[in-house]
Amino acid sequence: xxxxxxxxxxxxxxxxxxxxxxxxxxxxxxxxxxxxxxxxxxxxxxxxxxxxxxxxxxxxxxxxxxxxxxxxxxxxx
Numbered sequence: 001x002x003x004x005x006x007x008x009x010x011x012x013x014x015x016x017x018x019x020x021x022x023x024x025x026x027x028x029x030x031x032x033x034x035x036x037x038x039x040x041x042x043x044x045x046x047x048x049x050x051x052x053x054x055x056x057x058x059x060x061x062x063x064x065x066x067x068x069x070x071x072x073x074x075x076x077x
Contacts, residue, residue, distance in 0.1 A: 014045070024043070033052070033054055039055075040054075
């Protein structure tokens with residue numbers, strides 16, 4: 001697994017060593033959401049599967065991932 005940044009400023013996480021490797025791209029969406037606020041997109045590289053999150057949803061996801069990582073480090077909740 002590797003972490004890299006592409007020319008567009010997206011963070012790429014996963015198998016970035018060869019074409020067709022499974023990797024996620026995370027970045028700001030080029031267009032704002034319906035309320036005019038920025039959106040965060042998460043999607044599989046080289047595929048059309050993409051999830052768009054509001055900044056608040058992305059923050060909640062970040063907090064949950066942080067909690068899971070912290071729990072994994074300490075051996076559980």
